[in-house]
Structures are given as structure tokens and as C-alpha cells.
Amino acid sequence: MSQGPGLYFDIGKKARDVLHKDYAQQPPIHFNYKFLNWNLDLTCEEELVYGLRGLFSCNIPDSGKLEVQHLNKFSGFSASIGLSGDTEKGYSPVANISGLIGTRILTMGANLAYDTLERSRTINNLNAGLSLNCPYLVASVTLHDSFQTLKGSCYLEVNPLTKTAIAAEVKYDLADDETSGVTVGAQHALFPWTLLKARLSNNGKVGALIQQKFGRKFSITVAGEMNLNEKAKEKYPKIGVSMALK
Template identity: 60%
Template structure:
């Protein structure tokens, strides 16, 4: 049975989940109180408005927000959204985003483009393909108007313990620089997930996520940059209700 290839942002999703999701990261615009930086994410998805169509509302307070419409069938995934993105100098900029993905659950190819409405310029232009199998999930994508090349791979070692390894290679065509990030994850207990990553610039991070009742999650994350002795280690805590 053939299933939908998903949407463009699913390209390399499993590897990105191991290497980037839930680590100590803040959007450019966030709240600050004493020594803490914080923000809040809200999301709501409506399934099957009409056959094949889904809608999604997502807001990151105070950084950005968007309303998205998705169309999915066995071979195509198309998304279109309009949103507001935080800009430190201008406040909030309206942005239009379109993406398309064609293929199957095994192999897919797609592109993504974003338009900055105030400046009437193309803000993002990305393209890539994804390969999925029971053994390996691999992707190759172009970012920053085709100036940056990223290759990712993900391998699930043990599905029962969610044990997996992932790697990402990033190459800048203009800067002639290459960066590598490797990481792994493992569920110590069914509701306790541990992740860690390290990159060639000397940045290391770790995540411990504890789930309760399969709906509520508490995540603790830490990050240290061994390549920059002037920065201090970062620690973050997040809570999610799904």
C-alpha cells in the first residue's frame, strides 16, 4: 500500500529530530526576565477540512505566527501559508510560503520558497530529496538560495528502545566551509528519552525528556560550546502538552 510522501518539511525530519529538536534554542525575539530567556509555542491542527486538506495554526510568542493549509494524497504534498515573522528592526514582517513534495513513501523530491512581502523579495529558496527505508533515512537539501548543501542520515538501531543514530554534513559553497554534527538517542524507560549531539565547531548538547500519561512532557536540555571560552554553558527547561 502506497502512503503519502508527506510535506517538504518532512525531508530529513528523523535526523533533525535527533540532532536539533528540543535542544537549548531560542528564536531571535523572545521574552527576557533577569537571567532567563523564554517563549511559548501554541499549535492547533484541523484534520480533513475536505478530503485531502488539513489546516494548521502555529504561534511562537512573541516571535512569529502562521496559518497553513496542506493538501496530501498518495503522491503529492503541497503546503501554503501566510504568517508574521519577528524582525528586531521592523517589528513583524508578513511572509508567504509555498512548498511542494512529489514522490512516494520511499523516495520524494520537493522545493520550498518564501516571499518577504514588505521587501518583495524571495526570502528562502530551498530544494531537496529524501530516501526512506527500514534501514536508512537519508536526505540531501540545498538552502540559503542554493548556497548551503546539507546531507543527513538516520538509522534506527532498536525500535523498542527508540535507539537511533544520526549525522548531518553541512557545506557552504561561498565560505568553502564544512561542518559535521553527529548524535544519538535512547529511551532509558518507555517514557524517558535521552539525546546527545556534538559538532565539529566544538558545540555539545544533551536532552532528557520525561513523558507523563503520553500527553505531558518535561524536557531538560544543556549546551556548551568548547570552541568559545567566552560563553557560558546554557541550560533550558520546557514543558509540552499535546
């Protein structure tokens, strides 16, 4: 595939992976059995021709999409259509298109999302972003929610051999003129196949996970989260277990 700047959703991805990926988070719509909530992620990717690939992803029963991506040396574009689940509205067809231009060092791009069931028949969400990629530091600034939210993130690689890195993310609400969230986190590989992550948010939520890989295809992740600001009787951790086969 292309060694260009990638896709729009690669902006801030390294920081998001440290702070959010594989933690005990449940999609809005999920299966429930007694005390157990669960869902199933399926992804299929195929290179159609050089520089053009198709991707099908599905989070059962929450959402799914069919996407086409085009990558070249100085740009990356993607278009997708799928269903997005909401506990109140149900499932809505959503079309999405994004573009990114630049080099492997400096990139900028935008993303448009359109809910086909909305009566207003206007763009539902417009995002834009800018990213600076250095050998050990990756910084990004993005505008979300049709430019109502400003998000800044940074990723600092401490030791590539042990995957040791720290990351931070700040959200600023432009409408209310205040900081709406701050999250910091770190990751470290104890062994080549064992990864530890931890994060802390300004709202008192602390999370951690351990991910164990078995070969190159299969991994098991155990993640937990607890809100330190909750009352003593309600202060209990949320535990999640996920398995991935690639």
C-alpha cells in the same frame, strides 16, 4: 490522513529531530525576566476534509503562521502566511509555498518563501531537496538559501523498541567552497516514557537533553549546551526547561 510521501519539511526531519529538536535554543525574539529567557509555543491542527488540513502555530512573541496542507498518495502541498520576527527588522509578513512528489521510499520537492516587505519584490528564499527512505536508514540532500548552502543528513535506526538511533548532518557553503558545519548525535529511550539525546558539533558545541513524558499528552524536557571552545572563564553551560501539552 494520506499514507503518501508527506510534506516538503518532512525531508530530513528524522535527523533534525535527533540533532535539533527540544534542545536549549531560544528564538530571536523572546521574553526576558532577570536571568530567565522564555517563550510560548501554541499549535492547533484540524482536518478540514479528507486529505486537507489546516494548522495554526504561534511562537509568542517570536512568530506565527496559518497554514493549509493537502496530502494524497503521491504528493503533498502546503501554503502558509505568517509573521516572522527579527531583532533588527521587527516583524515581517512572510508567504510560503512548498510541494513534494514521490513515494514513501523516494521523494523530491521544493519550497519558496517570500517576504512581502522586501523592496526587491523577488523570491527571498528557494530550497529544494531529495530524500531516500529505507526501513532503517533515511538519507537526504537539500539546497538552502537560494541554492547557496548544501546540506546532507542521514538517520540510522538501531533499535526501534528503545528508539535508539544515530544521526549526522553536514553543511557545505557553495559560495565559499568549504564545509561550514558538521553535527552528529544519538538518542535512546531508557524507559518507554524517558528519552535521552546528545549531540556534538565541529565548532565545539556539545548538547544533551532528557525528556520525560507523563501519559500521552504532557512532557517535560531539560536540555543543556556548552561550547568547549570558549575560554575557561566563559565556559558555562546553558540550561533550558520546556513543557509541552498536546
